Amino acid sequence: MMSQPLPLSALLSQVLVAFVIEFDNEFERQVPHRTTNHGATGYPSRVPWLVSMPLWFRFLRFVPTGGISVGELQRTAGFDKQQMKMWLTRVSKWWGYVFVSPSGQVQPTRGGEKALLVWNRLNDEIERRWAERYSSSYCELRRTLENFAASAGTEPADVVISKRGPGTPPLEIVCRDGSIKMLPVLLGNVLARFQGEYEGRTGLSLALPANLLRLMDTGAGVRIRDLPRLSGVSKEAVAMLVKIAEKRGYVTVDLENRARVLRLTNAGKRARTEYERATAEIEERWRSSFGAGTLAELRAALERLTIPADGQRPAVFSALDGYPDGWRASLPAREVLPHCPMVSHRGGFPDGS
Numbered sequence: 001m002m003s004q005p006l007p008l009s010a011l012l013s014q015v016l017v018a019f020v021i022e023f024d025n026e027f028e029r030q031v032p033h034r035t036t037n038h039g040a041t042g043y044p045s046r047v048p049w050l051v052s053m054p055l056w057f058r059f060l061r062f063v064p065t066g067g068i069s070v071g072e073l074q075r076t077a078g079f080d081k082q083q084m085k086m087w088l089t090r091v092s093k094w095w096g097y098v099f100v101s102p103s104g105q106v107q108p109t110r111g112g113e114k115a116l117l118v119w120n121r122l123n124d125e126i127e128r129r130w131a132e133r134y135s136s137s138y139c140e141l142r143r144t145l146e147n148f149a150a151s152a153g154t155e156p157a158d159v160v161i162s163k164r165g166p167g168t169p170p171l172e173i174v175c176r177d178g179s180i181k182m183l184p185v186l187l188g189n190v191l192a193r194f195q196g197e198y199e200g201r202t203g204l205s206l207a208l209p210a211n212l213l214r215l216m217d218t219g220a221g222v223r224i225r226d227l228p229r230l231s232g233v234s235k236e237a238v239a240m241l242v243k244i245a246e247k248r249g250y251v252t253v254d255l256e257n258r259a260r261v262l263r264l265t266n267a268g269k270r271a272r273t274e275y276e277r278a279t280a281e282i283e284e285r286w287r288s289s290f291g292a293g294t295l296a297e298l299r300a301a302l303e304r305l306t307i308p309a310d311g312q313r314p315a316v317f318s319a320l321d322g323y324p325d326g327w328r329a330s331l332p333a334r335e336v337l338p339h340c341p342m343v344s345h346r347g348g349f350p351d352g353s
Contacts, residue, residue, distance in 0.1 A: 004276075005299075006306075006339070007210075007279035007280070007283065007339070008194060008279070008282075008283050008286075008295075008298070008299060008302075009191060009194045009195060009198070009206060009210065009279060009339070009340065010210060010339035010340070011299065011302035011303060011306050012187055012190055012191040012194070012302065013191060013210070013337070013338055013339050013340050013341055014302075014305075014306045014314075014316060014337040014338070014339070015141070015187055015302055015305055015306060015316055016184055016187040016188060016191060016341060016350070017232075017337050017338055017341055017350045017351060018305075018316040018317070018319040018320060018337060019126065019130070019183060019184050019187070019319060020052065020053045020054070020184060020341075020349075020350045021319065021320055021322075021328070021350070021351075022126055022129070022319040022320070022322075023053045023122055023123065023126050023184075024052050024053055024349065025322035025323060025326050025328065026122060026125065026126065027053070027115075027118055027119065027122060028050060028322075028323075028326050028327065029323050029326065030118050031111075031114055031115050031118050032047040032111060032114065033047050033048060033049065033050040033111075034047050034048070034049055034050065035049070035050050035327060037327070038327040038330065046110070046111060047096070047111045048095050048096040048097045048109065048111040048112060048115060049094065049095035049096060049347065050327070050347065051095055051097075051347040051348050052343070052347055052348035052349040052350065053119075053184070053348070053350075054343050054348040054350065055091070055347070055348040056115075056116075056119045057184075058077070058348075059077055059087050059091060060091060060097055060098075060112070060115070060116065060119065061116075061119065061120070062076045062077050063097075063098055063106055063107075063108055063112070063116070065108060065113060065116070066107075067101070067105040067106060067107035067108075068105065068106050069104055069105055069106070070084070070088070070100065070104050070105075070106055071104075073106050088100065088106070090345070095347075096109055096111060096112070097109060097111065097112035097115060098112050123182045123183075123184070127182070127183055130183070130319070133318060133319075134305065134315060137301070137304045137305055137315065140297075140301045140304070141183075141301040141302065141304075141305065142183065142186070143301075144294070144297045144298040144300075144301045145183075145186040145187065145190065145298065145301075146181075146186065147294050147297065147298075148190055148290060148294055148295075148298055149186065149189070149190075151289075151290035151291055151294050152193070152290055190298075191341075194206075194279075194282060195340070197282050198278055198279065198282060201278055201282075202271075202274055202275075202278055204271065204274075205244075206340045207241065207340040207341075207342050208241055208244060208245060208250075208271075209271055209272055209274075209275035210275065210338075210339035210340035211231045211232075211233050211237070211238075211241060211338055211339055211340055211342065212227070212231065212238070212241040212242070212245060213245070213250065213264065213268060213271055213272040213275060214272060214275060214276075214339070215227065215230050215231060216251075216262065216263070216264045216268070216272070217264075220263075221254065221256070221261035221262055221263040222261065222262050222263075223259045223260065223261055223262075224238065224242060224253070224259075224260045224261070224262055225259065225260070227242075227262070229332065229335055229336075230335075230336065231336065231338065231339075232334065232335075232336040232337045232338040232339075232351060233338050233342050233351045233352045234342075234344075234349075234351055234352040234353040236344065236346065236352055236353070237342045237344060237351065237352025237353075238352075240344075240352070242262065245262075245268065248267070248271075249265055249267045249268075250264065250265060250267050250268030250271055251263060251264055251265060251268050252265060283295065306337075316337070317334070317337075320334055337351075338350070338351055338352075
């Protein structure tokens with residue numbers, strides 16, 4: 001009996017999270033930093049806290065070397081005053097990437113400058129790796145994502161393929177406005193659109209059924225300690241999901257043989273069924289809106305990277321092979337990737353770490 005195909009949102013999530021993890025592993029290798037459990041490179045009091053790509057993309061990439069006023073940064077990043085205050089506190093007092101001068105200028109610290117130099121070129125480096133490693137699968141994924149953007153009414157990128165020197169992968173991506181259309185942005189835009197439709201319909205965060213409720217059989221329970229391995233998100237993220245699910249009445253928590261066991265309630269079973277129904281209906285609606293061929297090509301391109309063949313691990317898992325001294329190397333080998341990214345306040349890692 002064939003298993004049901006994964007929702008499009010789950011396929012998008014797995015590829016996006018894999019890209020961000022490879023990006024973060026390389027950043028960790030190249031930039032002096034500090035952590036709680038894995039020590040520091042350089043002098044702990046002088047290097048910034050290790051954070052993930054989403055925090056650079058959402059905030060720090062807007063800070064130039066020469067600084068920027070708080071007001072201009074707020075306008076550029078698209079924050080309200082409360083959000084701006086929160087982000088400034090984190091990236092300055094918590095993490096040490098910037099400081100605010102008496103005149104109200106946001107300026108990178110010395111460690112922040114080094115981080116920005118790496119961040120600002122790292123996406124291109126990782127995309128070249130993917131072009132070399134995944135070859136036609138990578139090119140097909142980019143093409144289908146851009147076709148979707150065109151079908152959805154978003155200006156597509158011009159992709160120019162050219163040799164740039166001996167040993168350089170033949171890849172150069174230029175948008176009509178001259179900027180780089182990054183693969184994680186293409187993936188993230190489609191995922192965000194899907195997630196927005198799902199949450200507008202159900203009133204429920206996609207992360208809850210995608211990373212928790214779907215893993216629970218309607219009868220048997222699941223040990224909470226097993227959920228990070230089964231879901232691909234961290235134990236901290238799992239704890240947050242369990243707390244929300246309990247509050248909504250979707251699960252009960254029992255103690256069995258000294259293990260906390262999670263079980264779906266009737267409301268939880270309905271929410272899980274609605275997740276399956278809603279994700280299928282959104283994808284069907286997209287076939288009508290954006291073209292059955294466009295959706296089929298996008299799904300096929302994602303499945304080539306995420307669906308294992310002949311007992312092998314999925315192709316995209318090769319992006320997770322980090323460095324032996326990186327913090328992720330101390331974790332158990334990853335068996336799955338999240339079906340919805342979870343970016344926490346702890347540093348923005350896409351599996352909630």
